[in-house]
Amino acid sequence: MAKTILVIDDSASLRQVVKMALTGAGYNVIEAGDGQAALALLDGRQVNMAVCDVNMPIMNGIEFVKAAKALAAYKFMPILMLTTESQEEKKEQGKAAGAKAWMVKPFSPTQLVNAVSKLCV
């Protein structure tokens, strides 16, 4: 059975790019436009991993990671931050919140699929 990846980004075009790369590698993809919508989408659903932007309206990526990690069902769900942010202090915030990896856009499909397959075991 294909694994399900939750993709969270406020850019519809970017979600489409990520979705294409991951569905091409055999993953199911569900999408949300911000952290709050992503939390609503989780709602007990079987999700193997999340790929999450940082700068988003309503609830940003770091806040989403903290909120997801506070939920027992998703405490161990790996989260990859996929963002234009490249500063070390931002990465440290992501790490402290509980993210498992940090990738800076633009990414190549191979780079993304490799990271997801490494984290989504």
Add this chain to the structure above:
Amino acid sequence: MPQALDTLVDAQAAQAVLGLCAGILPVWVRQLELSRTQSEAAVTQMMQAFAGLAPQLNLLQNPAGQDMANLVPACEHAFAPALRNGDLPQDARAAIEQVLHMLRDACAGAPRSREPETAAAQALTDQIDRMYQGFQYQDRISQMIALLEADMNRLKDAIGNPSASTPQLDAWLSRLESQYAMQEQRRTHADAHDGGPDDPKETTFF
């Protein structure tokens, strides 16, 4: 001219400039927002066309059972809505046309030996990889514009509130700079055209 009159003229001139800015800034913001949303819609549409193309590309990469004669028209059909879009960025249009050109070349000689076919498929894969990365620049541009929109709105609010203290330029620019996500924004802010670090390409695992 008496000093009091000088002061009055200066104040009137300053007020006129403030009125000018208060009128212009919302228009700039709306125009920026329009260009941001239109380019986002164009790229999203292009990505959807690209998604429809993927099964056809698999045919090229896996010659068993392929129907080469149908490949080019199917791809042209998939990209047609995006190419008809007048808002499609020129770079994106050129990238699509290059892919279609490569497909036509790759399919023109079929059936043929596997070796050139494999090379063509690899070239196509590489080109598609570049397109994936090219599409993502919409996201970067959108973020840059959104930040400028927010800063213009902030300036408009500051101008529209004469009772508040006058914002200081250094503090304003420092605040703006602190909100940048990308290295090129920082370089541009500093008017530094001669390099500096690029954003890292590798993945950091924690």
